[in-house]
Amino acid sequence: MNERLEVIKAIESRxxxxxxxxxxxxxxxxIKTSFHLHQQMLIELIREKKxxxxxxFAQEKLAPLAEENEALQRxxxxxxxxxxxxxxxxxxxxxxxxxxxxxxxxxxVNEAIHTSQTGEKGPELERLLKELIWTQNQLDEKTVxxxxxxNDFSTGQLIYRPE
Numbered sequence: 001m002n003e004r005l006e007v008i009k010a011i012e013s014r015x016x017x018x019x020x021x022x023x024x025x026x027x028x029x030x031i032k033t034s035f036h037l038h039q040q041m042l043i044e045l046i047r048e049k050k051x052x053x054x055x056x057f058a059q060e061k062l063a064p065l066a067e068e069n070e071a072l073q074r075x076x077x078x079x080x081x082x083x084x085x086x087x088x089x090x091x092x093x094x095x096x097x098x099x100x101x102x103x104x105x106x107x108x109v110n111e112a113i114h115t116s117q118t119g120e121k122g123p124e125l126e127r128l129l130k131e132l133i134w135t136q137n138q139l140d141e142k143t144v145x146x147x148x149x150x151n152d153f154s155t156g157q158l159i160y161r162p163e
Contacts, residue, residue: 004113011106016041023109027116035065035072036108039079043096046082054083095138104134129153 003026010019023031031037038061045054058080066072078093085091095101107130132150139147148158 004110004117007113008106008110011037011040011109012102014102016044019109023113026113030109030112030116033065034109034112035062035069035075036105038062038065039075040101040105042079043082043101046079047097051083095141100134100137 003022007019007022007026010016010022020031020037023037038057042054042057042062045057058076062076062079066076079096081093082091082096085093107127111127136147136149146160148160150156150158
């Protein structure tokens with residue numbers, strides 16, 4: 001449990017090198033199979049403007065992980081989109097550079113560690129609620145969208161914010 005928290009803390013503090021080192025000691029198989037960890041590595045290559053390295057990394061590491069999964073393919077396309085639209089303020093994938101992406105990556109890695117240690121997948125409802133909160137926060141940042149927002153998770157009641 002302690003090692004798992006150390007990996008998550010390293011990711012949340014944006015220290016991928018340390019996180020990978022700790023994760024490798026804990027369970028090297030997760031590094032090979034974690035799409036979201038590799039996605040974060042790609043995002044960092046893009047952030048560092050290492051375009052050729054980023055393209056090669058996406059082709060060699062991420063594409064095979066997303067091959068059989070449509071949702072991961074969309075995630076990969078969204079990430080690679082940054083390479084094409086870099087520098088544009090309205091790039092639809094800019095949120096991948098926000099702190100919330102690191103938290104999302106940590107959550108996915110945490111779930112992978114938990115699954116590898118216990119053999120059972122983490123609570124689906126908890127993951128879905130976190131994803132809902134993250135998505136609502138992204139929509140709030142854009143402030144262009146009017147959407148039904150769930151503020152009370154215990155009742156599921158939706159409220160509509162005026163424009």
